[in-house]
Structure formats: structure tokens, C-alpha cells
Amino acid sequence: MASNLEKRVYRDDRTGKKRRWMTYRMAQKWMEVKGGKTDITVYVVVFLSLMMGGAFVALGQLNHQADLTTVVTDFDGDSQFDNPEAMNDGPFTITPYMYGLPSIAKNESRDADPLINGIDEDVEATTWYRYYPEISTLDYYVFALIALMLPYGIWGWREDKLRTRVEEKFPDFLRDLAEYWKGGLSMTVAIQTLARGEYGNLNDEVHKMSTQISWGISFSEVLGMFTERVRSPIVSRAVRMVDEANRAGGRISDILLAASYDAREIKALETERAQEVTSYMMVVYVSFMVYLIIILVLASTFVPAIADSASATGGEGMSIGNLQVRNLNEVWISTIFLYSIIVQSIGNGMAAGFMATGKLYSAFNRSSMLLFIGWLVFEVMGIATSVISPGTIG
Numbered sequence: 158m159a160s161n162l163e164k165r166v167y168r169d170d171r172t173g174k175k176r177r178w179m180t181y182r183m184a185q186k187w188m189e190v191k192g193g194k195t196d197i198t199v200y201v202v203v204f205l206s207l208m209m210g211g212a213f214v215a216l217g218q219l220n221h222q223a224d225l226t227t228v229v230t231d232f233d234g235d236s237q238f239d240n241p242e243a244m245n246d247g248p249f250t251i252t253p254y255m256y257g258l259p260s261i262a263k264n265e266s267r268d269a270d271p272l273i274n275g276i277d278e279d280v281e282a283t284t285w286y287r288y289y290p291e292i293s294t295l296d297y298y299v300f301a302l303i304a305l306m307l308p309y310g311i312w313g314w315r316e317d318k319l320r321t322r323v324e325e326k327f328p329d330f331l332r333d334l335a336e337y338w339k340g341g342l343s344m345t346v347a348i349q350t351l352a353r354g355e356y357g358n359l360n361d362e363v364h365k366m367s368t369q370i371s372w373g374i375s376f377s378e379v380l381g382m383f384t385e386r387v388r389s390p391i392v393s394r395a396v397r398m399v400d401e402a403n404r405a406g407g408r409i410s411d412i413l414l415a416a417s418y419d420a421r422e423i424k425a426l427e428t429e430r431a432q433e434v435t436s437y438m439m440v441v442y443v444s445f446m447v448y449l450i451i452i453l454v455l456a457s458t459f460v461p462a463i464a465d466s467a468s469a470t471g472g473e474g475m476s477i478g479n480l481q482v483r484n485l486n487e488v489w490i491s492t493i494f495l496y497s498i499i500v501q502s503i504g505n506g507m508a509a510g511f512m513a514t515g516k517l518y519s520a521f522n523r524s525s526m527l528l529f530i531g532w533l534v535f536e537v538m539g540i541a542t543s544v545i546s547p548g549t550i551g
Contacts, residue, residue: 202312209304217297220247221544224294244488244543245293254288261289261539290536295492295544299499299532306521313518322358324391328421330356330363331395335413344409345370348379362386377404395420434512441509445527448501449534456491456540492542495535502527 227243254260330351337347352360352367362383369379380396395416399409506524513519535542 199309199312202308206305206308209308210301213297213301213304216249217294217301217544220249220297221294223247223249224543241488241541242287244541245291247294249292249297250294251292252288253290261537262286287539287541289539290533293543295495295542296532296536298544299528302499302503303525303528307525310518310521310525313516314522317514317516317518319358320387320389323362323387324389324420324424326356326359327389327392327395328417328424330359331399331413331417331420335410335417338410338413344376391420391423394423431513437512438509441505441512442527445501445505449498449531452494452498453534453538453540456487456494456535457538460487460490488541488543491535491540492544495531495540495542498531498535499528502531 224245224247227246229241229243230239232239252260254262333351333354334347337350338344342350348363348370349367352363354360354363356363365386366379366383369382370376377400380400384393384396398416398419399412503524506522506527507520510516510518510520510523513523
């Protein structure tokens with residue numbers, strides 16, 4: 158039987174190409190679906206996500222332990238690093254400049270004499286350069302978050318797209334099937350005839366149904382296996398309606414037409430819902446971008462100005478209204494800002510995703526996108542961050 162199935166070839170009337178009608182493995186796989194065999198693809202995707210996320214966390218942790226071996230010093234007590242180049246010097250810290258690629262250079266400075274505080278120092282600070290983008294410990298943790306969400310998001314998006322394309326053509330298939338049934342054709346001949354039609358992504362499924370019916374499998378069982386393969390609520394609802402009415406002895410053509418109309422109305426409602434929530438999603442995206450711009454302005458202009466003032470006055474700081482700022486390090490503040498961007502991107506992405514489709518994969522995709530945008534803007538702007546805590550300063 159296996160050899161006969163594998164050798165059987167037919168000409169596709171739709172494309173004119175010759176191809177195997179069926180292989181034994183494919184037939185066996187379709188029959189296993191009926192037996193309730195579980196699709197393990199989603200479990201493989203989740204496992205790979207956890208592996209990639211764990212790998213990035215491990216890289217970040219190794220890099221962090223190497224960073225701690227070089228002590229960041231502040232002998233003069235002006236809250237500015239005396240050796241800022243030691244901040245992110247782990248073996249896995251990467252910049253394009255290391256490989257001769259163009260980078261964005263940001264001027265920074267350190268004390269000319271670390272033993273003299275800023276107010277008593279008469280000499281100019283030593284200028285040094287840090288190149289951005291810079292992939293350091295904190296960046297690996299960001300990549301780990303993206304790796305945990307994005308693979309499942311992409312897989313879910315792909316599955317949903319395929320399912321949507323099937324759902325779009327399914328009402329037409331039911332309507333055409335009802336018309337052939339009204340014309341006096343048997344269900345076997347009707348489906349075999351429809352297998353030569355044009356139903357987009359539904360074509361392969363119609364071919365499978367046609368082949369299964371030719372094997373003598375009942376129409377209700379064929380529809381049940383089709384439902385298991387597609388895993389669509391709309392298809393399941395329509396198939397359940399047809400199956401129940403068929404068992405009750407109703408007119409199959411009328412039932413098929415009613416199921417077709419019902420499926421089409423559900424798709425129209427889904428499209429209308431997607432259009433209505435678009436404005437709310439835009440509010441979420443705009444609010445995130447406004448928050449990101451405010452953080453960038455604070456991190457690139459306001460915070461450095463206060464830090465320089467605190468350094469220049471030897472800890473006296475500066476006054477902003479009734480607020481007296483005596484001690485401020487811009488790296489720590491910028492790191493806290495990046496943490497807030499991570500929280501905002503994940504929260505806003507989850508909200509937008511669930512509003513869009515109500516599914517987890519959509520929330521993961523949007524959270525990953527916003528998280529990547531926030532991280533990339535920080536890197537392009539050359540805002541220094543580090544996971545080394547103030548307690549590690551020598």
C-alpha cells in the first residue's frame with residue numbers, strides 16, 4: 158500500500174504541474190491527528206526561547222563577574238568615576254569600534270587628579286572617549302528578555318496568519334459545497350471537484366479532505382480531522398453546526414449555507430473590532446514614545462548638567478527651587494531610566510497586544526518591538542549605563 162501511495166502522481170488542474178497525490182507518511186500523519194496526537198511545535202519553540210534567554214543571562218552574568226574584578230574608584234568623593242573606562246570592561250563587552258566599524262563616539266571625562274576634589278582642582282579634566290553602540294552586561298539582560306518573548310511571538314503570528322487565510326476562504330468553500338450538493342452531486346464528488354478550485358491557503362486542506370473521502374472515511378470524520386489540523390474557532394463552530402444538523406437529518410445544503418453565512422459574519426465582526434481598537438493602540442504607542450523622549454532629554458541634558466555642577470562644587474551641588482542636589486552620578490540615573498524604559502515597553506506592549514488580538518503572541522511581539530526600540534535609542538544616543546552598583550566603587 159505504501160509503495161502504491163508513494164508512486165501515485167496526478168496533474169494539478171489548477172497549476173498544470175505534476176506532483177505526488179499522497180505519500181504514506183503524510184497519510185499516516187493525517188490519521189494520527191484523528192487519534193489526538195499532540196502538536197509539539199509550540200513546546201519546541203518555548204524550549205528554544207528558554208534556552209536562548211538563559212544563554213544571554215549566562216553571558217551577562219559572566220561579563221558582570223569580570224567587570225567586578227576592576228574596581229571603579231572615586232577617591233576625591235565628587236561622585237564621578239576616576240577611571241570610567243573600567244565600568245564596562247568585561248570580555249563580552251563589544252563595540253563596533255573594536256572591529257574597525259563606524260561608531261558613535263561620545264566625549265566623556267575623568268579627573269586629572271583623583272586625590273583632589275572638583276572644587277580644588279585647578280587643571281582641566283582628562284578627556285576620553287567611549288564608543289557606542291556598546292554591548293555590555295545590561296544589554297545581554299535586555300536581549301534575554303527579547304529572546305524569551307520574540308520566538309513564541311513570531312511562531313504565534315505565523316500560525317495566526319495561516320489560520321486567518323484559511324478562515325477567509327472557508328465561507329466560500331462551504332457555499333460552493335452547498336451549491337454542488339444542491340446540484341445533485343454526492344459529497345465525495347463535490348469535494349473532489351472543489352479540490353481543483355482556487356481557495357488560497359485552503360487548497361491543501363481541501364485536497365486532504367478529498368483524498369480521505371476517497372479512502373472511504375465518512376464526511377463527518379473528515380471534517381473533524383480538518384478541524385483538528387486548522388485549530389480555528391470559526392472553523393470548529395461551523396463544522397460543529399454542520400455535523401449536528403447532519404445527525405439530526407436536516408437539509409445539508411441549507412446547513413452549509415447557514416454555516417457559511419455565520420463564518421462570514423464572524424470574520425466581519427473581527428475586522429470591525431480590529432479597526433476600532435487601532436486608535437487605542439496608537440494612544441499606547443504614542444504614550445510610550447513621549448515617555449521615551451522625556452527620558453532621553455533628562456538623561457542626555459538635564460542629568461549631566463546637574464552631575465557636572467555637583468562635581469565642580471566638590472559636593473556642594475546646586476539648587477533647583479527648594480531642591481538642593483548635592484550628590485548625583487549620571488550613570489546610575491541613566492541606568493534607572495533604562496530600567497523604567499524596560500518596564501514601560503513590556504507593559505505597553507502587553508496592553509497593545511491584548512487589545513489588538515487578545516492573544517499572548519501579539520503581546521509578546523509588541524513588547525519585544527518596544528523594548529528593542531527603547532534599547533536601540535539609548536545605544537544610539539550614547540547614554541552610559543551599567544549594572545555595577547555604587548557599592549562596588551573603591
